Amino acid sequence: MRFTGIRIDKKQQMKLSVHEAAWFMERMRYETQELLISGFRDFLKRGSKWGSYPQMSKIARVCVSADFGRTPSGDLTMKTFNGLVVLEVRQVANTSTLEQLKRRAMQSPATWAAFIGASGQTVKILVRAEPDNGELPQDEVSAEDFYTTAYHQLLPLYDGLLGCRVTRITPRLRNAFLMPLDTQPLVNEAAVPFRITDMPAATTDDAEQHLLALPEPPRDYREADMEQYVIHEHLYTQAAHEAHDRLKGTQRFTSAWWKGFVSSVITDLCQQGLGEEEAVCVTWNNLRFKDEPGLTENFVRATAEAIYEQEGATGESRTKSMVEPLMQTIIRRMTTRYVLRHNTVMGYTEYRPNHSWATPWEPVTDKVINTFTTDLQLAGLNVWDRDVKRYINSTRIRDYNPIEDYLWKCRGKWDGRDRIRTLAATVPTDDPAQWAEWFHTWFLAMVAQWQGRDRRYGNSIVPLLISAQGMHKSTFCRSLLPPELRSWGYTDNLSLAEERPVHLAMSQMLLINLDEFNRISPQKQQGFLKNILQLPSVKVKRPYGKHIEEAPRLASFIATTNMADVLTDPSGSRRFIGVNVKGSINVSRLPNHEQLYAQALKELDGGARYWFDDAETEQIMRHNRQFQQVPSAMQHFLEYFEPGTDDNGRWLTAAAILQELRQSLGSVFQVPSVITFGRQLHGLESLQRHRSRNGEIYYVQTRDKD
Secondary structure, rough: EEEEEEOOOOOHHHHHEEEEEEHHHHOOOOOOOHHHHHHHHHHHHHOOOOOOOOOOOOEEEEEEOEEEEEOOOOOOEEEEOOOOEEEEEEOOOHHHHHHHHHHHHHOOOEEEEEEOOOOOOOOEEEEEEEEEOOOOOHHHHHHHHHHHHHHHHHHHHHHHOOOOOOOOOOOOEEOOEOOOOEEEEEOOOOOEEEOOOOOOOOOOOOOOOOEOOOOOOOOOOOOOOHHHHHHHHHHHHHHHHHHHOOOOOOOOOOHHHHHHHHHHHHHHHHOOOOOOHHHHHHHHOOOOOOOOOOHHHHHHHHHHHOOOOOOOOOOOOOOOOOOOOHHHHHHHHHHHEEEEEOOOOEEEEEEEEEOOOOOOOEEEOOOHHHHHHHHHHHHHOOHHHHHHOOOOOOOOOEEEOOHHHHHHHHOOOOOOOOOOOOOOHHOOOOHHHHHHHHHHHHHHHHHHHOOOOOOOOOOOEEEEEEEEOOHHHHHHHHOOHHHHHHHEEEEEEOOOOOOOHHHHHHHHEEEEEEEHHHOHHHHHHHHHHHHOOOEEEEOOOOOOOOOOOOEEOOOOEEEEEOOOOEEEOOOOOOOOOEEEEOOOOOOOOOOOOOHHHHHHHHHHHHOOOOOOOOOHHHHHHHHHHHOOOOOOOHHHHHHHEOOOOOOOEEEHHHHHHHHHHHHHHHHHHHOOHHHHHHHHHHHOOOOOEEEEEEEEEEEEEEOOOO
């Protein structure tokens, strides 16, 4: 088992070092000559309102879940999945508790190691896990899915084992933590893997992400990240010690004492530069005498409000009229306690507590509105839920578009290497060059669809991956989106039975995989599906909405199937790109999504064509004939007729041909409609036809049975 170390050099280049797990476990026992980790711990003990350890960039980070390397193009790729899941308990009070948690963690036969983290206040727990079949995933996409599922199944088990709540983070295979320092790490190399059942992963909780794929950017003091969280905890500890010193002459744990204690702590935190809500949360969460009468979160909040009103979060006085308008008070209190944004893709307002550590965004539902209203009423405000709704549903809430946010981060970062066609090359086909060009155009069309570059037309082309089972078609489709967008923007479980959920999905999803495409009936293919593929916008009623509105279509489509003859449109299937997958798709490497989308943006901005011209469309239609279903009537026609020659041919209408087939075959022949049969004849290029008084006639001759 090999772990991956990562550090950023002076040129901001990421350097990797891969060593055996035993090397890392031995390495964490000793401090470096520069005393980097000891200095970090001392820095946290002292506290600092500047919030950044100067030597942080010199401390290496470790990713234990997998052995990573680089592709020839310089991208990171997983070589081997170790089957280790990282759990951690943060904000541990003292050394004895740290050691106790380590020992408790090792009571599980699945625990491979337990040790103290770099901050000196966390316990890292490495747990072995494997699927029910005992085989670890070999590609990064599957390993990522398994890691997420395993993480959430292990959380409640270790909550009970440790006797405390394991800190919730966003599980990522590429998460890396600071190089630990523990003179006595506990290791069980004979740990028995915990068997993970195949079930959907739960919703993720609070998130600290140190992704191995990207260098860590310079961090702001108020950024929601674990280092800042630890610093704020130490600021509280420092403020609490000073409050104890100030209250030496007051009898401990009386009403006057704890009121003075809370006031002193919040005043110090305010002067240190913490936001009002941050001061409230860190104070309330750390109080050890909450059973005192009158000591409630509302009291702490009211105290903080009074102190911050008097001194201001930056130490500058701020004034307020004696009588503040009710709505102004609602807005001030709401923006102090919460961060709000209107998700323009999902069509509703989202919120999260205004902390200095990351918490997930949640939609503002009626239940949340009632919670907001109750909190305001408990604070002494005479408000109704309609007052809160009036603000929540107003344009005063900033708009947030997750797609624009992600693409903006990618813009201008392309390194010039063709990543899109390289990704297409992981799919083995009969004509790799042709498939790469078609996939490239479709990928650009998908990004252009997200950006709304052409409101007149939708991305109507659907790559259709065709192969036997087990060729990783669905995994390839999932890997097209980055994790940030895939969690909500991808689905392979959309039913075409009802129009409303399909239209809603097209307005909110980014990529829809029509998995098991052969299950879609010919009627759906030629009717509903054919219609929605060309829509530039859809009529939807959004969640929590009351009116039907026209929304721009976001979703592009891709499809997979195990059957070759799945296309049923008798006029020709120009909306699909049939791909005969000749072997297993290489999904062992996770795509460099930043570079993929940076390339797409660069090419689109440069005027690259993201649609198929007439010549390409004709070529696609000819290519798709090999995947076309041949109806029974057409099979009978080809059995008894062939295109006519100059000597033996005769001109017949579709009805006349059907009549002759019925006479020859009798009751065995299931007669289709003349219109449907005429469309099928129309698709035969070798068959001459022209318009007559009796309609379209075709030049055919009876096939020689000999």
